[in-house]
Amino acid sequence: MNNSPISKISLEGRDFYVKRDDLIDPFLAGNKYRKLYTLLKTPSNKLNKIISYGGTQSNAMLAIAAVCKRKSWEFEYYTKPLSKTQKSFSHGNYFHSVKLGMKHIEIEESFYKDFIASLSLTIDVTTFIVDQGGAVEDAKKGLEVLAEEIRSANLKLRSLATPSGTGTTALFLALALPEFKIYTTPCVGDVKYLKQQMQALSEIPKNLIILEPNKKHHFAKLYPEFLDIYKKLLLSGIEFDLLYAPGMWEALLAKTDEEILYIHSGGVSGNESMLKRYEQKSFY
Known part of the structure; x- marks a missing residue:
């Protein structure tokens, strides 16, 4: 580039x-491009899955979805429960991320913090976790x-x-x-x-x-x-x-x-x- x-x-x-x-x-721009630069340079065959978490208005979520689409990686994204209204939107970051192949998983609010803290305990070498906002x-x-x-x-x-x-x-x-x-x-x-x-x-x-x-x-x-x-x-x-x-x-x-x-x-x-x-x- x-x-x-x-x-x-x-x-x-x-x-x-x-x-x-x-x-x-359009989707992978700004500071998210910079934060995910190393991931973009990672060979596609080195990873199979990316996991992240946060809000559904997140620019990082959309950028990660765009990276995974390019690399043919699975993308799992964890959030607290969403409203039916937000799920039905045909615009915005959540809509575009799902279209790019993101698998969205909702976690009950009372379990959310502990679940996120345990994510790193269950992954293997072909899975990479991007912390909320791309803070890695x-x-x-x-x-x-x-x-x-x-x-x-x-x-x-x-x-x-x-x-x-x-x-x-x-x-x-x-x-x-x-x-x-x-x-x-x-x-x-x-x-x-x-x-x-x-x-x-x-x-x-x-x-x-x-x-x-x-x-x-x-x-x-x-x-x-x-x-x-x-x-x-x-x-x-x-x-x-x-x-x-x-x-x-x-x-x-x-x-x-x-x-x-x-x-x-x-x-x-x-x-x-x-x-x-x-x-x-x-x-x-």
């Missing part, structure tokens, strides 16, 4: 650069590739930004680019939770700056201010996801003032279902 291009946009009177990882692949040590290689792409662009700026779920992307990017300032903000949980997730993988480097959100946001909940930022970004010429990007852009606009390269996380395939939810609430 060729290096993803860099675009320039204007937002609320400021210029930003955007690393267009969203253009890599193997993600480091893909972020090192991204770091080299950024260096080769020879930009004058020295500040980058990427939103965080588990913080894997921001952490490994900061480790790979010590000469850059890396901004991130928690989109799932709070700053304390984000630091705990990162510290499970590595010591947090000094060049990684976590911006505290203006207010607490619950993941995947609808917020008019997030929709407003989404629309402004769309007018700038680039579509961003509605789950992670708005919180990051809100923090950047409020708490930074320098030139910044935003790493596009992809995930726009989930916008269709999110926009329908905004329409149902008469926000859109």
